[in-house]
Amino acid sequence: MKSSVIILGGGVAGMSAAHELAERGYKVTVFEKQPELPGGKARSIPVKAFTSPNHKHLPGEHGFRFFPGFYRHIIDTMERIPMTDDADHKKNTADNLVEAPKMMLTRVGKEPIQLPTGFPDGPEDIRLIIDAIFNTDTGLKPGESKVILSKLWQLMTSSRARRFGEYEHIGWWDFCEADL
Numbered sequence: 001m002k003s004s005v006i007i008l009g010g011g012v013a014g015m016s017a018a019h020e021l022a023e024r025g026y027k028v029t030v031f032e033k034q035p036e037l038p039g040g041k042a043r044s045i046p047v048k049a050f051t052s053p054n055h056k057h058l059p060g061e062h063g064f065r066f067f068p069g070f071y072r073h074i075i076d077t078m079e080r081i082p083m084t085d086d087a088d089h090k091k092n093t094a095d096n097l098v099e100a101p102k103m104m105l106t107r108v109g110k111e112p113i114q115l116p117t118g119f120p121d122g123p124e125d126i127r128l129i130i131d132a133i134f135n136t137d138t139g140l141k142p143g144e145s146k147v148i149l150s151k152l153w154q155l156m157t158s159s160r161a162r163r164f165g166e167y168e169h170i171g172w173w174d175f176c177e178a179d180l
């Protein structure tokens with residue numbers, strides 16, 4: 001007979017562990033010390049100020065939410081959580097994710113910096129990168145911009161085999177020659 005398990009903490013870690021164990025047939029109980037919604041730092045925070053009799057609380061968030069493609073585990077977990085309000089029971093939580101091909105870093109009193117989120121995929125992406133490095137007040141010194149560009153050029157002109165077979169095993173600090 002499978003054991004019962006208790007988990008302390010209903011954040012992403014506790015809930016993921018609970019999900020994995022429940023799928024394997026364990027009886028799981030999650031204890032969460034906060035009285036609010038479960039989810040820990042990743043929970044939604046309803047904004048009660050905008051509630052009206054006909055509307056639910058607005059779903060506020062703790063902060064921005066992004067899941068880069070290399071966050072394999074959480075996306076895998078989301079794909080195994082059915083979307084409860086889907087009448088056909090075909091959709092899962094990962095179906096709520098929206099691909100973001102560009103990102104914007106906003107700054108107080110300065111122009112925002114826009115960059116592609118993935119490997120440059122054409123002239124528009126390259127323009128964005130060059131614009132970010134040369135035409136934006138990034139605080140980078142000329143020598144530093146040169147290093148970034150040469151590293152980008154190296155990445156862009158390397159084959160997939162080299163990127164995954166070789167660069168994947170070099171730390172970011174070493175790849176950037178950050179100590180030089």
Ligand SMILES: Cc1cc2nc3c(=O)[nH]c(=O)nc-3n(C[C@H](O)[C@H](O)[C@H](O)COP(=O)(O)OP(=O)(O)OC[C@H]3O[C@@H](n4cnc5c(N)ncnc54)[C@H](O)[C@@H]3O)c2cc1C
Pocket residue numbers: 008009010011012013014031032033034039040041042062063064065066067071
């Ligand atoms: C503003 C912000 C933005 C973020 N954005 C992203 C993002 O975009 N993408 C991303 O991947 N990550 C993001 N993160 C990080 C991510 O939210 C956290 O790494 C993750 O939620 C941590 O989960 P956790 O379960 O380890 O811890 P927590 O979320 O801290 O959960 C721990 C839970 O345990 C409970 N607890 C503690 N002690 C006890 C006890 N004794 N008994 C019972 N319960 C207990 C706590 O109340 C809490 O609910 C963000 C974090 C913040 C704060």
